[in-house]
Amino acid sequence: MLKEERIKEFIDACKNMGLKITPQRMAVYEVLLSRDDHPTVEDIYNEIKKKYPFVSLATVYRTVETLEELGFVKKVAYWGGSVRYDANVSDHHHLICVQCGAIKDVEFSIDWNLPQYMEGYKVYNYSVHIYGLCPQCQQKES
Amino acid sequence: MLKEERIKEFIDACKNMGLKITPQRMAVYEVLLSRDDHPTVEDIYNEIKKKYPFVSLATVYRTVETLEELGFVKKVAYWGGSVRYDANVSDHHHLICVQCGAIKDVEFSIDWNLPQYMEGYKVYNYSVHIYGLCPQCQQKES
DNA sequence: ATGATATTGAAAATTATTAGCATGTGGTTT
């Protein structure tokens, strides 16, 4: 899925929903598409400010919210601190460094048939969190 | 693993680390051991206050922190709001209601050999998050 | 029992996020 294509889809989705195409909105989505490290709102804000110093943090918060509602980004599970966002909305799993908190996408499939119901819950999908130590933190250990 | 036993282990661990055995500390761990709904710090605080009205919220925050450092509880992945804690530290998975946020432990094993390394990360363990709709929220849907 | 030291409670300080409101801007209409 090319970045250009996703942006076009986003523009269409905005038009369909009566949302306006603003430079701020585009900038936020572009930053998210260009990164695979699951940035926080603050991270996105800092990156955007370099190019467009006029944006406000509140707008970035609002924009990631709408991006999520439209299904173009997902929140990533975390343990405190700030929410992190992921523009990769296809099914994938996460490799998480227990030391520094780095989160890396991993694409693989498990031989597992997800049941339709579990403990009375209607099951939609799942994701695997793999905890470990990233290369950088392994070095620091020794 | 009996509750009594775990408490004894916790007391030993505290002694080994030079930490004092205080009623507050015990109360926090007891509440966590008695619940399987992954309470927030606020939840724990409210439950403790019934028995011991003297405890302060800050102490509960401090205590869950030390409990985690000693490995007696774990933080549960979440998406905003407050951190939730789990005194079940054995390997298990989570069934999460996307509507109300309820988290239920599920015990099952996947036929999957966890590799020792992935993408350069040294792998320790993993947990599966299964997203769905809890029985109560299914009712509200219809 | 006493003293050294860790712990606690209460309040202030931080951090993360949301909301309110006046102004500005896309995009549609004329």
Next chain:
DNA sequence: AAACCACATGCTAATAATTTTCAATATCAT
């Protein structure tokens, strides 16, 4: 192209979650 209107934005204040500070207190080894 000018005008209009609804949605967006920026700024600030408000809220929520958590951490820190510090004086007072309690635990535990002696």
